[in-house]
């Protein structure tokens with residue numbers, strides 16, 4: 001077997017080291033440990049911690065079932081999520097509930113909304129129970145060496161060496177930044193997707209009766225969108241995604257943007273009129289980027305460490321879990337090839353051990369990103385949103401869109417879905433010029449449109465004329481302000 005040729009004196013060499021104990025890292029480590037590999041997860045947080053992203057796709061359930069974890073996942077506190085409801089921010093048209101059960105695939109899985117703190121902690125514990133060495137409270141400070149000869153990390157607990165690195169460090173994108181500095185890789189912001197999200201947990205938000213009460217609601221705005229996610233009987237996650245810089249232009253403090261946006265959005269203001277608001281909001285910025293190469297001699301990038309663009313279709317956790325599984329398969333294949341080499345194998349021979357599994361991994365991940373990112377780009381076209389909201393179309397195009405929304409499209413949607421999506425995009429082009437379906441009432445948080453009415457829609461759109469709610473964040477009396485400790 002060819003070990004890591006350059007460990008420090010007295011230093012152990014693992015088969016694989018995983019940086020980051022989020023869903024991607026936990027699943028990669030679990031799978032490698034199950035294959036009998038010596039794998040450690042280095043996670044900088046000492047215990048369960050907040051993470052945004054409570055709305056999970058049906059495909060997450062399917063992947064958990066593939067991993068044999070479905071039963072234990074069902075014991076977590078979760079809200080069943082049978083679909084997604086799209087609604088205009090103007091508050092003048094009823095929302096359009098889309099049910100996963102109506103997807104093209106006749107056998108849809110249920111989905112759930114889950115608070116990430118217990119979900120992520122549980123998945124990491126599964127990795128530990130499965131045999132991975134989970135080291136919490138260990139921050140990776142840098143990568144000292146990375147290549148076909150293995151990896152050496154400097155951490156707050158001393159150096160760690162392994163035969164390969166799985167980077168699941170999320171938006172920290174540890175390996176991509178290292179490779180970029182070394183001139184061997186890149187981390188590029190995604191042009192046209194410069195957005196910032198402002199979010200928090202509320203109580204007392206108005207909900208529809210179940211089962212629709214469990215839907216993810218996407219409230220569509222000219223500038224972006226709100227999410228409304230029921231995460232348990234009491235709490236609802238609400239967030240708004242806006243162009244980066246908009247809050248600054250409007251002179252709204254970052255921690256007040258969510259309340260400011262809600263006060264200007266009739267649909268969300270109505271649903272939260274009796275709600276307890278969080279004391280300020282959390283902020284996520286600079287989250288649209290791609291990294292590469294996603295696989296190379298000695299490394300694989302998983303989940304957000306590889307790419308992220310926009311959370312509108314809730315694909316992040318699904319791609320993290322899938323890529324964690326695929327990365328473990330690729331790492332296992334490379335390690336098995338390294339095992340067959342003599343101890344004095346050349347660097348070229350070691351590099352060859354990573355090549356084929358790495359290529360397959362990179363292809364699968366790139367294909368998944370293509371599907372998800374194309375859906376996201378479509379969403380930001382108002383004409384596409386009109387069609388999505390309309391909920392019906394010829395030849396099952398909406399049922400195909402729904403199949404994409406279940407996540408059963410990674411790495412590649414079925415042919416029956418793909419051709420329908422081409423058709424849906426063609427319909428969106430037509431809708432931009434000729435009205436195929438009634439355009440949605442549009443709403444802008446900042447543009448008063450014509451005569452104080454919502455932002456102007458297509459010329460033949462319905463005339464909607466309500467008064468905009470007050471531009472100021474809600475006063476203390478509007479929503480009870482709860483302390484940050486109770487968030």
Ligand SMILES: Cc1cc2nc3c(=O)[nH]c(=O)nc-3n(C[C@H](O)[C@H](O)[C@H](O)COP(=O)(O)OP(=O)(O)OC[C@H]3O[C@@H](n4cnc5c(N)ncnc54)[C@H](O)[C@@H]3O)c2cc1C
Nearest residue numbers: 020022023024044053055140170197303304311316317320
């Ligand atoms: C505003 C917003 C809303 C979202 N909403 C959703 C949603 O509703 N549904 C959904 O599926 N997805 C959503 N996402 C995306 C989703 O949260 C991520 O895609 C998902 O968490 C990625 O998982 P991961 O394992 O790749 O990374 P993460 O979950 O981010 O895990 C990375 C881990 O690495 C650790 N780490 C980082 N650097 C180091 C270091 N140097 N040393 C040691 N440890 C380190 C971190 O502490 C963290 O635990 C959203 C994202 C955003 C920005």
